Amino acid sequence: MITRRNFIINTSLAGAAVLALPSLAFSMNKKEIGLQLYTLREELPKNVKETLEKVAASGYTTVETYGFSIKDQFWGLSPIEVKKILDENKLKAVSGHYNLGSFLYDGNTAELIAAIEAAKILQSEFLTVPWVDEPFRKSIDDYKKIASRLNQAAKMCNDAGLKLAYHNHDFEFQKHNEVTGYEILLNETDKNLVYFELDLYWVVRSGNDPLKLFKANPGRFKMWHVKDMDKKNAALNTEIGSGSINFKPFFKEARQSGLVHFFVEQENNFAINSFKSVKTSCDFISKELI
Incomplete structure (x- = not known):
């Protein structure tokens, strides 16, 4: 009893x-496992419906979109049409990569406003900035300007019920007078409004340790890209669990990171084809990491 x-x-x-x-x-x-849809950039524009059906069948429950523009929307489909296909497959687009046009450089908000509206239709939680063009990230002042723009965009997102995040590559870890661009972005942005999507592959590739970033900036890394590194060629990706990155220590510190969502991404070097690769990665994460 x-x-x-x-x-x-x-x-x-x-x-x-x-x-x-x-x-x-x-x-x-x-228990959600997400996929950055850029992984399937060859297949998705050809048949959005079939591709998303296969994503769901592979075990994913969340996705991160990419490629939105005012002109072409999402691969020729409106946000409303994409949302319908996602719903049919019980997928949630919890985040999306939006380039925001020239906003980071000249403050033009046209693309940002359109991106916010698209993200709201998809019922996303995060609007994520994926990239900074090379001419605009050459100095400390450049990064401070980017940080200022991120703060501005974050306020607009917050007013719309969204959160803003920034996704890194490796160039942010280059030093400018002994300070990295990433340090500037972390220090110059509002901690209550600007979050970060940590691409674990690019952090490791740059020679840095995600665990040290978690410890120094607890709670700021609300999202991750889980992308493995080929054992023979660090410039290539591979299926999660087949490469040289040990993800277990990172997942053990998920709480310190502030992790809310993570997304598998594989940009190249598929073992057989992209669909089999994303299924292999999903299966490994489900069995070994969460």
């Missing part, structure tokens, strides 16, 4: 166990 006292004791012990094992706590609270 389970008495109220035993129930309380057992519940307390279970809670203590969860606190002692951050990875377990994460797996209990977040």
Whole structure:
């Protein structure tokens, strides 16, 4: 017979166990596995419906969009049309990569406003800035200007019920007078409005340690790109679990990171084809990491 006292004791012990094992706590609270749809950039524009059906069949429940523009929308489909296909496959576009036109450089908000509207239609949580063109990231002043623009965009997103995030590559970790561009972005942006999507592959490729970033900036990395590195050629990707990156230590510190969503991404070097690769990665994460 389970008495109220035993129930309380057992519940307390279970809670203590969860606190002692951050990875377990994460797996209990977040079972979603996401895919950055750029992985399927060859297939998606040809047949959005069929591609998203295969994404769902591979085990993914969330996606991150890419490629939106005022002119072409999403691969020739409106946000409303894309949302319908996502709903049919029980997929949620919790984030999207939006280039924002020239906003980061000259402050023109036309593309940003359109992106916010698209993200709202998709019922996304995050609007993510994926890239900064090379001519506009050459100095400390350049990065401070980008940070200022991110703060401005974040306020507009917040007013619309969205969160703004910034996705890194490796160039942000280059030093400018002993400070990296990434440090400037972290320090010069509003911690309550601007979040970061940490691409684990690019952090490792740049020679940095995601765990040190988590410790120095707790809670700021709400999203990750989980992308593995080929063992023979670091410039290439591979299926999660087949490469040289050990993701287990990162997932153990998911709580310190602030992780809410993560997305598998593989840009090249598919073992057989892209669909089989994303399924392989999803299966590995489900069995080994969460």
